[in-house]
Amino acid sequence: MKPNEALSRQLAEVRDQIDAIDARLLALLNQRAACAQRVGAIKAEHGEADVIYRPEREAQVLRRIREMNRGPLSDEGVVRFFREIMSACLSLERPLGVAFLGPLGTFSESAAVKHFGHAARLFPQDSIDRIFRVVEARHADYAVVPTENSTEGAIGRVMDLLMTTPLRICGEVLMRIQQHLLSRETALEKITKVYSHAQSLAQCHEWLSRMLPQAQRISVGSNAQAAQMAAGGEAGAAAIAGDAAAERYGLPRLAENIEDEPNNTTRFLVLGHQDAGVSGRDKTSLIMSAPNRTGSLVDLLMPFTEHGVSMTRLESRPARHTLWEYVFYVDIDGHRQDANVTQALTALEQRAAYLRVLGSYPAALY
Numbered sequence: 001m002k003p004n005e006a007l008s009r010q011l012a013e014v015r016d017q018i019d020a021i022d023a024r025l026l027a028l029l030n031q032r033a034a035c036a037q038r039v040g041a042i043k044a045e046h047g048e049a050d051v052i053y054r055p056e057r058e059a060q061v062l063r064r065i066r067e068m069n070r071g072p073l074s075d076e077g078v079v080r081f082f083r084e085i086m087s088a089c090l091s092l093e094r095p096l097g098v099a100f101l102g103p104l105g106t107f108s109e110s111a112a113v114k115h116f117g118h119a120a121r122l123f124p125q126d127s128i129d130r131i132f133r134v135v136e137a138r139h140a141d142y143a144v145v146p147t148e149n150s151t152e153g154a155i156g157r158v159m160d161l162l163m164t165t166p167l168r169i170c171g172e173v174l175m176r177i178q179q180h181l182l183s184r185e186t187a188l189e190k191i192t193k194v195y196s197h198a199q200s201l202a203q204c205h206e207w208l209s210r211m212l213p214q215a216q217r218i219s220v221g222s223n224a225q226a227a228q229m230a231a232g233g234e235a236g237a238a239a240i241a242g243d244a245a246a247e248r249y250g251l252p253r254l255a256e257n258i259e260d261e262p263n264n265t266t267r268f269l270v271l272g273h274q275d276a277g278v279s280g281r282d283k284t285s286l287i288m289s290a291p292n293r294t295g296s297l298v299d300l301l302m303p304f305t306e307h308g309v310s311m312t313r314l315e316s317r318p319a320r321h322t323l324w325e326y327v328f329y330v331d332i333d334g335h336r337q338d339a340n341v342t343q344a345l346t347a348l349e350q351r352a353a354y355l356r357v358l359g360s361y362p363a364a365l366y
């Protein structure tokens with residue numbers, strides 16, 4: 001047999017196997033979708049047709065898949081597949097509407113898709129305030145908003161709006177922020193202008209000084225807008241933005257991963273009208289204020305220690321209505337229905353001047 005005949009025969013054999021597996025996968029996927037539809041019908045019979053998204057159940061499904069995975073596919077890869085499968089199944093009940101900071105191509109869009117999958121309907125908004133308003137008015141089901149960045153810290157406007165919104169936190173998303181230099185030009189030497197959001201220019205400050213010392217840095221409203229501008233074909237123009245913007249505006253990556261701090265990560269919150277149930281690995285976010293006397297913050301934190309609750313974040317913000325008074329944003333491990341968290345919150349209620357639980361939700365998977 002000629003060598004290329006052997007090649008064709010062997011390939012045909014494996015491809016036949018792949019075709020047979022695909023047929024089984026397709027049948028199984030549709031069986032799963034039919035089960036999800038039955039779940040939807042059961043929820044409707046019990047008057048819960050509105051609450052089709054169950055973050056705690058999704059977290060459990062994805063954790064179980066990750067634990068069962070034996071490769072060769074990566075854990076992150078299989079989680080991504082199952083994220084999309086659940087997104088498609090859920091959309092048979094009704095596609096969810098998700099509001100986030102636009103335009104399309106931002107890291108916020110990537111966070112929304114990472115959490116809800118591609119079957120969600122995307123509602124890009126032009127400000128953080130608008131995101132809260134459209135979900136509060138039920139023009140969209142859920143909001144995805146940035147709350148903190150590992151290099152830049154808390155996002156003040158989100159913290160302030162959390163204080164007054166009736167929305168509940170029902171999830172969190174972690175996004176590694178990888179910045180690229182995007183351009184239609186084919187060589188770094190041709191770049192004379194770099195457009196980006198001020199924060200992204202700052203995150204790539206050292207790289208720009210080293211590699212493009214002569215290029216003018218121009219700050220615009222968002223990375224996605226910068227990519228739109230660089231895609232316009234202006235000679236010498238480049239943008240700093242992420243993968244989503246590169247794909248959305250069809251821009252080649254002239255240099256990849258140019259951020260100075262390689263672990264640059266943003267944490268987003270998912271907000272909706274319902275609480276999430278217990279998933280087994282949860283977090284709880286709350287706002288509290290201390291009575292105005294010596295040692296009161298230390299006093300407030302005591303119940304966490306006494307009941308073995310670990311605190312993952314403590315952030316202070318001006319109370320706004322009273323000069324030099326502060327509110328504290330606290331994230332703890334555990335669900336408010338877990339016994340030790342319930343006990344700590346009950347003790348806290350007696351000590352805090354003000355206490356509000358913003359929500360309990362599954363901890364991000366990756």
Ligand SMILES: O=C(O)C(=O)C[C@]1(C(=O)O)C=C[C@@H](O)C=C1
Nearest residue numbers: 036039052053054057086089090
């Ligand atoms: O278990 C449910 O409640 C479902 O609706 C099914 C399902 C799934 O596809 O597994 C879909 C949507 C929910 O957010 C959680 C899980």
